[in-house]
Amino acid sequence: MAITAISGMGGIGKTELALQYAIAQLAQEQYPGGFCWLRARDQEIATQIVVFAQTKLGLTLPDGLDEKGLVGYCWGHWREGDVLVVIDDATEFDAVEPYLPPSDPKFKVLLTTRLNLGSSVQSLSVEELDNESALTLLEKLIGQERVQSQLEDAKTLCGWVGNLPLGLELLGRSLVQKPDWSFQKLIERLESRRLEAKALTARESGMTAQLGVAAALELSWVELSETEQALACLLGMFAVAPIPWHLVEGCLSDQDKDDLEDIRDEGLISRNLLKRVEQNTYQLHQIVQEFFRIKLNEDSEREKSLKAAYCKAMVGIAQGINYSPTLDVIAEMSASIPHLEELTRQWIDHLSDDQLIGPYVGIGRFYEWQGNYDLALPWYQKCLEQTQQRFGNEHPYVATSLNNLAALYYNQGRYTDAEPLYVQALEMTQKLLGNEHPDVAQSLNNLAALYDNQGRYTEAEPLYVQALEMYQKLLGNEHLSVAMSLNNLAALYDNQGRYTEAEPLYVQALEMYQKLLGNEHLDVAQSLNNLASLYRNQGRYSEAEPLYVQALEMTQKLLGNEHPDVAQSLNNLAALYDNQGRYTEAEPLYVQALEMRQKLLGNEHPDVAMSLNNLAGLYVNQGRYTEAEPLFVQALEMTQKLLGNEHPYVAQSLNNLAALYDNQGRYTEAEPLYVQALEMRQKLLGNEHPYVASSLNNLASLYRNQGRYSEAEPLYVQALEMTQKLLGNEHPDVAQSLNNLAALYDNQGRYTEAEPLYVQALEMYQKLLGNEHPNVAISMWCLGALYQKQGRNKDAEGLYRKALVIFEEKLGSSHPDTQSLRNFLASLS
Numbered sequence: 001m002a003i004t005a006i007s008g009m010g011g012i013g014k015t016e017l018a019l020q021y022a023i024a025q026l027a028q029e030q031y032p033g034g035f036c037w038l039r040a041r042d043q044e045i046a047t048q049i050v051v052f053a054q055t056k057l058g059l060t061l062p063d064g065l066d067e068k069g070l071v072g073y074c075w076g077h078w079r080e081g082d083v084l085v086v087i088d089d090a091t092e093f094d095a096v097e098p099y100l101p102p103s104d105p106k107f108k109v110l111l112t113t114r115l116n117l118g119s120s121v122q123s124l125s126v127e128e129l130d131n132e133s134a135l136t137l138l139e140k141l142i143g144q145e146r147v148q149s150q151l152e153d154a155k156t157l158c159g160w161v162g163n164l165p166l167g168l169e170l171l172g173r174s175l176v177q178k179p180d181w182s183f184q185k186l187i188e189r190l191e192s193r194r195l196e197a198k199a200l201t202a203r204e205s206g207m208t209a210q211l212g213v214a215a216a217l218e219l220s221w222v223e224l225s226e227t228e229q230a231l232a233c234l235l236g237m238f239a240v241a242p243i244p245w246h247l248v249e250g251c252l253s254d255q256d257k258d259d260l261e262d263i264r265d266e267g268l269i270s271r272n273l274l275k276r277v278e279q280n281t282y283q284l285h286q287i288v289q290e291f292f293r294i295k296l297n298e299d300s301e302r303e304k305s306l307k308a309a310y311c312k313a314m315v316g317i318a319q320g321i322n323y324s325p326t327l328d329v330i331a332e333m334s335a336s337i338p339h340l341e342e343l344t345r346q347w348i349d350h351l352s353d354d355q356l357i358g359p360y361v362g363i364g365r366f367y368e369w370q371g372n373y374d375l376a377l378p379w380y381q382k383c384l385e386q387t388q389q390r391f392g393n394e395h396p397y398v399a400t401s402l403n404n405l406a407a408l409y410y411n412q413g414r415y416t417d418a419e420p421l422y423v424q425a426l427e428m429t430q431k432l433l434g435n436e437h438p439d440v441a442q443s444l445n446n447l448a449a450l451y452d453n454q455g456r457y458t459e460a461e462p463l464y465v466q467a468l469e470m471y472q473k474l475l476g477n478e479h480l481s482v483a484m485s486l487n488n489l490a491a492l493y494d495n496q497g498r499y500t501e502a503e504p505l506y507v508q509a510l511e512m513y514q515k516l517l518g519n520e521h522l523d524v525a526q527s528l529n530n531l532a533s534l535y536r537n538q539g540r541y542s543e544a545e546p547l548y549v550q551a552l553e554m555t556q557k558l559l560g561n562e563h564p565d566v567a568q569s570l571n572n573l574a575a576l577y578d579n580q581g582r583y584t585e586a587e588p589l590y591v592q593a594l595e596m597r598q599k600l601l602g603n604e605h606p607d608v609a610m611s612l613n614n615l616a617g618l619y620v621n622q623g624r625y626t627e628a629e630p631l632f633v634q635a636l637e638m639t640q641k642l643l644g645n646e647h648p649y650v651a652q653s654l655n656n657l658a659a660l661y662d663n664q665g666r667y668t669e670a671e672p673l674y675v676q677a678l679e680m681r682q683k684l685l686g687n688e689h690p691y692v693a694s695s696l697n698n699l700a701s702l703y704r705n706q707g708r709y710s711e712a713e714p715l716y717v718q719a720l721e722m723t724q725k726l727l728g729n730e731h732p733d734v735a736q737s738l739n740n741l742a743a744l745y746d747n748q749g750r751y752t753e754a755e756p757l758y759v760q761a762l763e764m765y766q767k768l769l770g771n772e773h774p775n776v777a778i779s780m781w782c783l784g785a786l787y788q789k790q791g792r793n794k795d796a797e798g799l800y801r802k803a804l805v806i807f808e809e810k811l812g813s814s815h816p817d818t819q820s821l822r823n824f825l826a827s828l829s
Contacts, residue, residue, distance in 0.1 A: 539733070
């Protein structure tokens with residue numbers, strides 16, 4: 001005998017499905033033996049079978065038989081042909097089984113039930129409707145035109161009842177009775193009355209369902225044990241989203257895990273009140289969640305204990321989202337985020353003072369560390385609002401909230417928004433905690449980092465030093481906060497060109513991070529990146545590359561392939577290749593970093609401007625000037641807009657655009673930009689800084705190109721002396737300075753002064769950059785041109801040919817420098 005169970009929660013449409021199947025089969029003249037509909041809840045099934053046989057089949061039953069005998073006689077004397085027997089709303093299979101037809105193929109039994117009857121019965125589980133089907137049902141109930149004219153509100157109505165067919169039918173019939181009501185008015189009634197709204201309780205004649213939504217669920221509720229009801233109430237506190245089971249176990253940590261699973265499976269899942277969506281993950285229907293919350297509020301003692309347990313456990317989950325969550329942590333935590341968000345929406349008043357900021361900070365960190373700053377922002381803003389509302393305007397949690405919001409603005413490049421919050425947080429922390437406290441040190445560090453990024457180095461340094469000393473005094477010499485402080489101070493020195501002071505701090509921070517965190521951690525990756533950048537700034541490229549590669553691989557492994565930190569790592573490695581003349585390797589990394597930043601940070605962010613600048617600089621090095629110019633212009637405009645008109649990044653942008661114009665012979669356009677960049681750097685960085693030396697060099701080269709030799713020479717000399725003083729006697733920038741001064745002497749016919757400088761620059765380039773670098777080729781070209789002017793054509797030819805090989809390999813045959821050098825070589829013959 002074929003037995004099929006249609007299972008699902010109350011109101012899902014089980015009875016309607018069975019009824020429509022029977023009607024369809026009747027129309028097709030199937031089941032000639034008849035259709036027998038039995039209601040399991042109405043009265044004894046045996047009585048219904050006997051009455052059906054007497055009234056519908058005309059059977060005369062013999063006397064003297066007991067109940068089972070009468071049922072057996074009915075089944076045995078049923079009319080011929082296949083028979084469909086529907087038993088509607090079976091609450092227990094054991095109560096139904098004794099009255100089922102005998103094992104005869106002509107009998108087909110269809111059960112509707114809220115229970116999961118297990119493997120003994122073939123089951124068809126009925127789910128809620130999808131969005132499109134829900135709207136279609138609503139249209140059939142109240143008319144397509146009315147639904148389409150208020151489509152968004154119609155979707156909201158469907159969502160309110162979770163696309164539950166019974167809920168939709170009740171709402172639809174209510175709207176038919178109220179033709180002048182807008183959907184919005186009904187939504188407002190539902191929001192205020194919830195499941196007690198008349199539209200969800202008042203059924204009409206002609207409906208298949210016998211009850212309203214809440215009443216339908218009440219039938220399942222009364223069958224639950226006290227422990228099952230308690231679990232149901234707890235589950236009702238979660239969001240309508242997949243619930244990782246470990247969250248539930250965390251709330252009921254004093255309960256045996258196996259017992260808890262039995263309560264879940266035998267009490268809630270078996271009655272289709274809870275659905276398993278994947279391994280160790282479960283979900284409530286929206287209406288069931290609403291019903292369970294009503295039940296939670298009906299028992300004050302249960303409500304108090306469950307809410308306290310729920311809040312404590314969920315805050316613990318939020319606090320587990322640390323400052324630098326890895327890809328694994330993010331993946332693990334993603335399923336918890338909807339429930340943490342629900343905690344802040346529904347249960348915030350039940351959080352203790354110590355618990356209040358945990359969920360907001362956790363959610364904010366979750367989004368922030370993925371680079372989703374726009375998603376993180378409202379959580380940090382809400383955290384500040386909530387702490388101020390509960391604690392007033394001066395409290396350590398308010399200071400923490402100010403710091404977190406400022407840090408997000410800082411990451412977004414919104415420095416003017418960040419600064420007053422950082423200052424306010426620092427002053428509040430000092431006032432509340434005294435002048436020596438780890439939180440004060442953190443506040444000092446944060447404000448210093450902001451100044452550092454704005455190029456306000458003289459303001460940043462004393463704050464960094466004060467924070468470091470405070471951390472060492474309070475936490476000892478080996479602590480993560482001390483490592484972070486060392487790293488920050490080293491970065492400041494690096495930005496100022498104080499490389500000999502920066503290196504030992506970077507190395508000390510890296511070693512401390514590795515010791516405290518192990519060899520694979522985001523802070524270690526960042527430390528590797530920083531040290532590599534220092535080596536690159538010093539021209540120590542062979543030492544920088546393995547550190548950059550290691551940092552990139554580690555960051556990708558920990559954060560995935562799309563993250564702002566990964567973009568930074570790609571950008572750094574590309575810059576190294578660019579400096580080494582490995583342009584074909586650099587370009588795809590620059591492009592990838594730019595696209596990633598635009599996607600993650602939006603089209604207007606300082607890091608995006610930096611990426612545009614870097615890619616444009618690469619194009620200039622390759623002679624692709626028409627491609628470079630719009631990127632330089634875009635980067636300059638963006639930097640000025642985001643950072644103001646006086647910032648080191650703005651000076652860099654001005655300098656880069658001026659260099660492009662200089663290379664194109666557009667001297668009148670280049671000069672004011674060079675001058676502006678030099679003055680800005682001197683003002684922001686002081687008179688002795690590698691960037692100031694670079695600006696002096698650039699302006700001097702412009703004057704040389706224009707034949708203004710007397711103006712160029714003192715700038716070249718000053719730049720050379722400054723570069724040697726700041727970077728030592730062996731650095732690519734020193735070689736560049738020597739080469740530039742030699743070129744000036746060369747242009748003036750001062751060949752005896754020019755030659756030793758050219759030779760020194762060439763040897764330095766070869767030593768530092770290897771024999772196959774465009775800068776080496778340029779140096780060879782310059783020295784060869786000097787020899788040609790002196791009539792030493794054979795010496796010149798040898799240098800030209802070596803340089804041409806490098807250009808063709810590194811820059812390509814179509815590069816302007818390659819073509820120009822080829823012309824020089826031809827001129828010898």
